[in-house]
Amino acid sequence: MTHEAAHPVAYTPQQTWFARNRSLLIRHGVIWFFMLIILAPLAWVLLLSVKSLPDSMRGQLWPRKFDFTHYGYVLGKIETLPQNLFNSIYVTGATVIITTLCAVLAGYALVHLRPFGRAVIFTALLLSLYFPTRVVAIISIYELQDSLGLINSTTGLILPYVTLNLAISVLIMRAVFQLVPHEVIESARLDGAGVWKTLWFIGLPLVRNGLVVVLIVNFVTAWGEFLLGSTLTNDQEARTMPVVLAAAQGGMGQWAWPRIAAVYVIVVTPGLIAFAFAQKLFFKGLAEGVVKG
Amino acid sequence: MQRPHTSATARHLKDNLGTWVFLLPTLLFFVGYQVYPIFRVVWISFTNYEFLSNDPAQWVGFGNYVEALNDPLMWDSLWRAAYFTMMFLPGTIIFPMILAILVDRVQQPKLQTLYRIVLLIPALIPSTLVFVLWKWMYNYQVGPINYLLVDVFGIFTYQNAPQWLGGTALTLPSIAVMEVWWGLGYHAIFFLAGLAAIPKEMIEAARLDGANEWKVFWHITLPRLAPIMMILVVLRFGTSMAVIDEYLIFGGFNRASPTYTWTMFMYDQAFNIGLWRQGFAAAIGMIGAVVMIFFVGILLYIFRPRG
Numbered sequence: 060m061t062h063e064a065a066h067p068v069a070y071t072p073q074q075t076w077f078a079r080n081r082s083l084l085i086r087h088g089v090i091w092f093f094m095l096i097i098l099a100p101l102a103w104v105l106l107l108s109v110k111s112l113p114d115s116m117r118g119q120l121w122p123r124k125f126d127f128t129h130y131g132y133v134l135g136k137i138e139t140l141p142q143n144l145f146n147s148i149y150v151t152g153a154t155v156i157i158t159t160l161c162a163v164l165a166g167y168a169l170v171h172l173r174p175f176g177r178a179v180i181f182t183a184l185l186l187s188l189y190f191p192t193r194v195v196a197i198i199s200i201y202e203l204q205d206s207l208g209l210i211n212s213t214t215g216l217i218l219p220y221v222t223l224n225l226a227i228s229v230l231i232m233r234a235v236f237q238l239v240p241h242e243v244i245e246s247a248r249l250d251g252a253g254v255w256k257t258l259w260f261i262g263l264p265l266v267r268n269g270l271v272v273v274l275i276v277n278f279v280t281a282w283g284e285f286l287l288g289s290t291l292t293n294d295q296e297a298r299t300m301p302v303v304l305a306a307a308q309g310g311m312g313q314w315a316w317p318r319i320a321a322v323y324v325i326v327v328t329p330g331l332i333a334f335a336f337a338q339k340l341f342f343k344g345l346a347e348g349v350v351k352g
Numbered sequence: 353m354q355r356p357h358t359s360a361t362a363r364h365l366k367d368n369l370g371t372w373v374f375l376l377p378t379l380l381f382f383v384g385y386q387v388y389p390i391f392r393v394v395w396i397s398f399t400n401y402e403f404l405s406n407d408p409a410q411w412v413g414f415g416n417y418v419e420a421l422n423d424p425l426m427w428d429s430l431w432r433a434a435y436f437t438m439m440f441l442p443g444t445i446i447f448p449m450i451l452a453i454l455v456d457r458v459q460q461p462k463l464q465t466l467y468r469i470v471l472l473i474p475a476l477i478p479s480t481l482v483f484v485l486w487k488w489m490y491n492y493q494v495g496p497i498n499y500l501l502v503d504v505f506g507i508f509t510y511q512n513a514p515q516w517l518g519g520t521a522l523t524l525p526s527i528a529v530m531e532v533w534w535g536l537g538y539h540a541i542f543f544l545a546g547l548a549a550i551p552k553e554m555i556e557a558a559r560l561d562g563a564n565e566w567k568v569f570w571h572i573t574l575p576r577l578a579p580i581m582m583i584l585v586v587l588r589f590g591t592s593m594a595v596i597d598e599y600l601i602f603g604g605f606n607r608a609s610p611t612y613t614w615t616m617f618m619y620d621q622a623f624n625i626g627l628w629r630q631g632f633a634a635a636i637g638m639i640g641a642v643v644m645i646f647f648v649g650i651l652l653y654i655f656r657p658r659g
Contacts, residue, residue, distance in 0.1 A: 086454050093451050094470050097537060100485055101473070103496050107488075119503075120496060161378040168374035175368055180375065187386055189648055191594035194615050195637040196389035198396060198622050198630045202403070203389065222385040229378055254370065275476070283478020285597045290623060301480035305601050309488065316494050327481050334476050338469060346545060 101327075108320035115316040129321035137313050139295045139303075140322065146213045147282060147300040147326070154220040154281040158228055159273050161221070163266075166232025167258050171244045181233070184226040193223060197290060204291055213297050216288060220281050228273045235269030235347050236262065268344030271337050279330060300326050397634035402627040409631065416635030425607060425617060426636065430643060433613040436524050437592040443532040444539060444588055445581055451536065452543030453573065468544070471537030483601045486530040490516035517602045519609030527598050527611070539584055546580040547573070582655040586648060593644040614640035 077084065106122070107115060108129055114122035133140055169177050200219050201210075209215025239262060247257045263270070282301075289302045304323065309316045334341065397416055401409035420426045455467045474482070489495050492513055501507045501514070508514065516526040550573065558568050596615040603611025605620050612620075614636060622633035 086457060090451070090454050090458070090467060093447075093536065094467070096533065097470055097474055099496075100489055100533075101477075104485055104488070107494070115494060120499070157377075157381075161381060164374040165378040168371050172371040172374065174371035174375065180379075183387070184382070187382075189590060189645065190390065191590065191641055191644065192386050192390060194594050194596050195618075195634075195641045196386075196393045197619070198634050198637070199389040199392035200385065201623075202392070202396075202630075203385075218381075219385050221381050225378060225381055226386070279476055279478050283480045283482075285480040285483075285601070289600070301478065301484075304484045305480055305487075309491070309494065316488075320488075323481065323484065327477055330476050330478065331473065334472070335469075341472075342468065345541065 104320050104323055108317055108324050110317045112315055112317060126317065129317045130325065133318050133322050133325070137318075137322075142296050143298055143300050143303045144325070146298065150213060150216050150220060150299055151278060151281040153214075153217045154223075155274060155277045157217070158221050158225055158277045159270070161225060162228035162232045162273055163258075163263070163270070165229045166236050166266075167262055169229070169233050170236040171239070171241065171262070172254075181230075184229055187226045188230075193286060197286065200287070201290060210291060211293050211297050213292065213299070216284075216291060216299070219287050219291075220284060223284065224277050224280050228277060231269055231273055231276075231344075232266065235266040235344070238347060239265045268340045268347055270344070271340040272344035275330075275334060275337065275341060278333070282326075282330060393634045394638065396631055397638045399631045401629075401631035401634075403622075403630050404627040412631070416632045417639065419632065420635050420639055425612075426614065426639065429612055429614040429617045430640065432524070432610050433593050433595070433615070433640070435610070436528060436595065436613070437589060439525055439528040440531050440592045441585065441588055443528065444535045445584055447532060448536055448539035449543050449577065449581070452540040452547060453569070455540065456544055456547040468541065471540050474534050474536065475538035475541075477534075479597060480601070482530065482534050483598055486526075486533075487517065487601065490526055492516075519603050519606050519611060521610065523602060524610045527595075527602060531592070531598075535588070542580050542584065543577060546577045550576045582651075586651050586655070589651060590644060590648055593647075594640070 103120070106120070109125050109127055110122040111124040111126040114124055114126075165180075168174055169181065204210055204212075204215055204219070207215070209218070243261060243265070244257055247261045248254075252261070284299070285301050285305055288299045289305070292298050292302070295303070300322075304319070304326065307314050307319050307322075309319055396409075398411060398413060399409040400412045400415070451471075455464070455471070458464050458467065477485070489497055492498050492515060497516070498508070498513045502510060514522055516522050555568055555572055558572055563571070594615060595613070596619060599611040599613060599616050600619070603609045603616070605616065605624060606612060618633045618636040618640065620633075621636060622628055622630045
């Protein structure tokens, strides 16, 4: 319900268009101001990545000369970069797949198979959200990884990464599976479909939106994780992109500003593209699983 | 079929076991990397455990806790975390709420969708990439913020241009601004969901009764948004008291820096100094966590659902 509609005013023809639409203009003006603040840093880094080297040192926002070669340079000339990029893709991919599988199975079981002790599991998962485990327990996680021989192992990162969002993922899947009527699952079972078939062909398509939320939330966390990544690995070759980027000091040579900006754009783009495709499902899932759950 | 009772029980048991197969992967990870590390770190906090030392750890009771609580740095570092939270929390609630109320009134569906997509973009940028981006934004050499302040508006000169990061007095406010930016859209999406649940007739009726914008906001919109606001306050209070990545990236291990909070104190002791006094570090971490959870508990009590 808009302001205008609630206050029907008899407009006189003398009033200008601006006077009549004043509140509308102010509203959109303020919204666009916020939008500008949100987008400006990203636009700036994108612009920086295509500036010529001298222009990048001059400070002006708009470059005199564009240079699009930085992307090719960083992928070809910085030796460890392809390895770091691969590490990130590998660790994030594995984390997303494992966490999502765990969450789908557990969410489904908690709602539709109703195992003994489910209330205890639910409470434990919920309580864990309030405890800063990643920060406080980093000492014991380091010890655990050390005893498993996983310090400085890229693969080893996957284990603690899975738990970063496991509890919230299970709770989201539980919330969206609760929207699936129990009769739908029951009738599939009575028709002779096994537990797994029911989950795969009947359950999963119905919780598609929540699944997208879980996938994206896990992707974003794992793709950007810094604390565990930098604590549990030492060698540049074993590290993931966020750790490399956080340590990079802009300056000359390999890490000249436009070049590290190009690395940045390469790292940040995949998530935004994935979201652009899944945007509709994501908003629906957010409403089903997070806001109501 | 001679003893149906037993076979039913057996089937029930088998069903339950089959169900637990679904929960097993989650439980393995949850117990292994969440429950066990917490109990383990509590145990470590009562020992003189040093990671790089060859001597076995000895039980020292509350020794580490006494030492930490007698260290002024413990209290300073807790206060720094609280100071950051006080700067960050109001901004990350109020701005998204204003933005959500404005966007909620946009009538054109296409514009609505466009605004919502833009709102969610910062939330999709992984944490460290947000920090790195703002580290460059605040940079005194190429950063656009100082470029605007010095070259465009001429408020400062190159000599007295503010140094935002690196442990100056401006570092915590700078991080707070960045965090507000990060949550701006995401929190607005939460508020938009709350606004969508307010019956339009209610607002219309209030307007017909002569309520102005301010009264509608104060008596209808705000009470309806209160539950969402409380969830955000509790969640963000917890995350902002336990910030560490930002301080590692922006501040470094200078004990006098405002970014040297209890999390940094813990990390420094556990992974940087001497033989890595992880027993002492664990006690610092537990004190920080207990203080944090104590205040979360108070917040939850204040915001408890009332009949």
